[in-house]
Amino acid sequence: MFVAILLGLCMAQGYRCARCKAQNPDLEEPLDDQNLMAPKMCLRDLIYNLNSSGSGSAGLPLLVQRTIARSIILQEIIGKGSFGEVWRGVWNGQDVAVKMFSSRDEWSWFREVEIYQTVMLRHENILGFIAADNKDNGSWTQLWLVSEYHEHGSLFDYLNRHTVSMEATLVLALSVASGLAHLHMEIIGTQGKPAIAHRDLKTKNILVKKNGSAVIADLGLAVKHDSIANTIDIPSNHRVGTKRYMAPEILDDSINVSNFESYKRADIYSLGLVFWELVRRCSLGGSCEDYQLPYYDMAGSDPSVEEMRKVVCDQQARPSIPNQWHNWEALRILGRTMRECWNANPAARLTALRVKKTITQVTVVKTN
Template identity: 60%
Template structure:
């Protein structure tokens, strides 16, 4: 018996088991299962196929390597007997290949040279890692020296304070992220996820739970998806790992992982942690001075405008529509700017290919924030602009929530959700359809906004977000620019306690 599996034979085996390019899907869509995809040809952390596969192979006398992916051809290969060079496993439930461990048969003869070669290889790996670490440290020092010379010492201090001199800041340096996406390399994501300790639950809902976690002393947010919302986890993971979404007003992504805890599979999405919580929570606690209200509105508009725009080039991104915009999906950062979260329902569009990627999520948006064309089922689902117009409708409702909590001449109203005086606490689709489509109602804009020249502009903007004709509504970019003009004021926003 030879000491290596032939390359041609290995390639044929991997092709047959669907482990190149994530598998060639030939089965009908209702037969497909989602699988963990970990092999050199995976473009995403998951793939779809007729079954899931795990292959353990030792090539050219090296260490065994595990390849996970999807199978679509010749299921008879799943019945093959393991040897000292290859072992494989097939299963037929979603992600059933995630935590499968395989072993190779022990060879009859164990040449004494192999342990020596293994030690040498391990030493070479350590030396290479050390050299890489030293190179990164020197490169960072050179960057800082260049920044210092270009911008002066005060800018360096500002930069350091923004990063917090954190390990996460180092990891999320652009050098270390995946080629086109916002995430870390998949193995690093998994390593980070396995090192996170859950500290306290900070939110629960139909989607699952959100926890404050700790990673090497730094707070992170961990969203644990319920099993029925698996597609939302899959969609967010897909978008963050394929689209460059690093922006001050988009929730910062750290890692995604599927892990087995307490004998059940958990779907984790790990992001930056913002102690103020959602805008919904913040508005419950906090009446707003006009300048703080505008700061929240402008920053949320910047996030939405960044999502909606397509950026071309190597650092570009497709246009993205959110589809579930609401105050619970907008977070308030420590600097009192907003960032947009929850991309589980997002759709993407690229002009070049004119391809509309709507994902595969059966979940619908939040009924209270649905635009009239969604409620009366007249939305053109084949037109990307239609989805952006529904985001603008919902953004107008978020502006209304902010405006109600804004203090004008000493007067402020308690927090209430949109349409609170027209529908029940948990409105049905029909409840919302009657109010928004049949009666053509919109939330009542507080009269006191007219007393403030800036906030009267905010009131007019809401009305222009709520036009029944979707194409007549403002664009996110126009909202952003108008709010920026309204917000030019020297007074610094502050939180009152």
């Protein structure tokens, strides 16, 4: 049934795929019609059509996902993590990213797929989910999560390799804030979206798009809030994520685990650190700071919870904001925003929406 629907959509959208090819002239010719997917199919248009059908789902039908996943040709490893590996693959002449989980990390795979398929999650600043599948050859099982591919890699990698202009800095900052604001936002309605907290926001979990904006990725630790029942689908261990980016209330165990706002506020603390990493690489008058991780001068390369607690909670230290940032209005405002994001009092921190509005105003002033 799904294949029939899919083929019908393909026939009806010839002009859309032609446009996709025109906008992406570097795409290879798609596979021939012996493939289970229709010829000249564009992933972007396929996802657009099926997600505009009124179902409200953020994912393609399961049979379509499996068909796509099993037609991918793997090309090269582009990353590794505790979960497994990330590959660049090709489907129908289009690059995709394939995140492979080992069978022992089945829960992590299932959780991330579940979050990515949340109704109305799809957003230009959240990594585009394409498909999920499991591969079993009888002796081992591979769990795949297929997503859009972004050749620039993570923001961490990008900032290590490049300096960024003032305009590029604002574009990146605004897109990260926009993605986080969408995650945090609850959309009321029969096909509404629950509020979601990321819980591991950092430059390694943000990808840079070809157009210079960014998308938030790696949602395996995210939690959703059921506002009607006022419940949070979170495991008993709330201290997860990357220690360097953990908010003080997580480090000292004072977080109110029964209040969903607590998790959103912890994300905002991490957002302030991401902004600090970004602005350090902003080229000002032909010069900029070397890339560094937050607290590089106060904690080791792989700090423990105890080490970070001493720095962040006991000493109440925060990354230093250079005086020269005050010479540029945009950076002065970004610096102030960082301080409000990493305030020791969680309730005093900005919301993601407020951060987004502030940067939007700065961007408008800068471009006028």
